[in-house]
Amino acid sequence: MNILMALSQLEVTGAEVYATQVGDRLTQRGHQVFYVSDTLNCPHKGQHFSLRFNKRSLPRRVWHVLYLIYLILRYKIQLVHAHSRASGWSSYIACKLTNTPMVTSVHGRQPVHRSRKKFHALGYHAVAVCENIAQQIIRDLGVPSEQVSVVRNGVDSQQFSPLPAANNDKPIIQIIGRLTGPKGELVYQLLKQCIDLDANQVQVISGSKVEPRFAEFENKVEFCGYSDNIRSTISQADLVIGAGRVAMEALLCQKPVFAVGEAKSVGLINLDNLPTALESNFGDIALEGKTELDIDYESVANQLKRAIVSASVSDELVTNIKAEYDLDEVCKKLLNVYQSAYVYTKKREIPIIMYHRVINDDSQHGVYGTYVTEERLEEHFQTIKAMGLTPITFKELAKIGLEHRFDHGKRYIILTFDDGYQDNYDLLLPLLKKYQFKAVIYAVSGTDHNQWDASHPTKPDQRFELMSPETMRDIDRSGFVEIGGHTLNHPKLAELSEPEQQHQIEQNKKDLESLLGRELTTFAYPYGNHSQQTKQLAKQAGYAYTVATDSGPIGLHQDLQQIRRIVMFPSTTKFGLWRKIRGNYTYRKAINKNN
Known part of the structure; x- marks a missing residue:
């Protein structure tokens, strides 16, 4: 991310030491950090811009805001981190006008008066360096407790x-x-x-x-x-x-x-x-x-x-x-705040979309409609390419780094296909190769067909073949697909006992890892069905990314054992796809559901 640290001080302060040390560590992690302040005496790796925040007349403050807007636009700033009241006030206005995420580290008690209560100008989140500051912000300024957290000064x-x-x-x-x-x-x-x-x-x-x-x-x-x-x-x-x-x-x-x-x-x-x-x-x-x-x-x-x-x-x-006070731990906490600030300010998250079967014959529709036609899927791929999105796998996301998924100039999407049908090899793989896209296939390993649907007691579906072990090995080696776990035979995990859940998750993982000769990164709950116990078992099994369906927090980073996905239907048109993957669909849907 491109991050702007905003400070106001006329001599070396603890806030300056904090900001520069955190900034240098973020730079080491691959972020681009800039600074704007009256003075900056501590050694630092990012570019510094001088701005006299301590001159607080109205004309000066207007100039501060305009200059900050210039910096945000000129240097593609994605988040402003303020460290003082003077810089925070101007940063808040500039961020509001440019829809830029903002957080504030609060290093001291805040003045309490009517205007400050109404206009505390702390941005999306206030990071207090100690508990007494956090309590004062909540009690005296009326800032909601969920918008305040304690992250201590970082020390190398x-x-x-x-x-x-x-x-x-x-x-x-x-x-x-x-x-x-x-x-x-x-x-x-x-x-x-x-x-x-x-x-x-x-x-x-x-x-x-x-x-x-x-x-x-x-x-x-x-x-x-x-x-x-x-x-x-x-x-x-x-x-x-x-x-x-x-x-x-x-x-x-x-x-x-x-x-x-x-x-x-x-x-x-x-x-x-x-x-x-x-x-x-x-x-x-x-x-x-x-x-x-x-x-x-x-x-x-x-x-x-x-x-x-x-x-x-x-x-x-x-x-x-x-x-x-360990600096690395402090930076991890700050990056978590940064990611939330970005998601909830921009109302945007990486779209993770869910398909199942791919068909080219009307006879393969089935009872439940868990398919997309080959023609429709190619339309989707064309739309994804036209939108400038890059399909990646969870293994690639881990390599990029979760905190870097919003880096300027990058737009990612994750395509997932559940169950591991033979048609994924026959029809999906050629399209992936044609468009040079990547996808994640969640594979069941204890049956050779959709037994859970075909054997349904009241609404049985027709039989659809899953990939054989040899075919699954071939598609994994193609370089276009990451295989993930999906249990042995697709049960509703939350309805099973803990030992049964553990067996379904862990044995499936062992089967697939033995077949593919590598460790699995990601797992999908069948039907999206899970409990807190299920989530813990998936994490215990060694899965870094576990996907649900229409549940979980808006921010991907907020719960890696319950990642939201966006369902694709046979009727999802190009426009319907664009509406779902342009970035804010998950946010809007979750907010509307809560309301």
């Missing part, structure tokens, strides 16, 4: 491996953070009231300009400026004081952290208070919006004295931090 844990304990004659305390705003006031009060500047060597690591009020500490405190290598900087520290990213990065280096932020003091981080630290982003975000005036600096001073003596970081604590 490989860059922050454990460091040995410092061996200093005089303890070194490092305070890391901005010297402006509430954080600047916090640093001032820590130096003024909480730290024994004679007994400890204090270093302040910050990219902010040192304000005149800090002059009284210049002979006792070392103001070291900005560091672009925190791991190297903190290697000499006995104790790190900070919040947000500072805390998590120091802990990953196994450096003791005294977490105190803009809202509260958590204290020396350990396994017992880690949950509280996570909820507040290590003290930066209080649940009820408390300010630094609520910090008991006398208590902080006493805690700091004890922390300097007893500070340590256990291996288990480091493991827990990695589990919460």
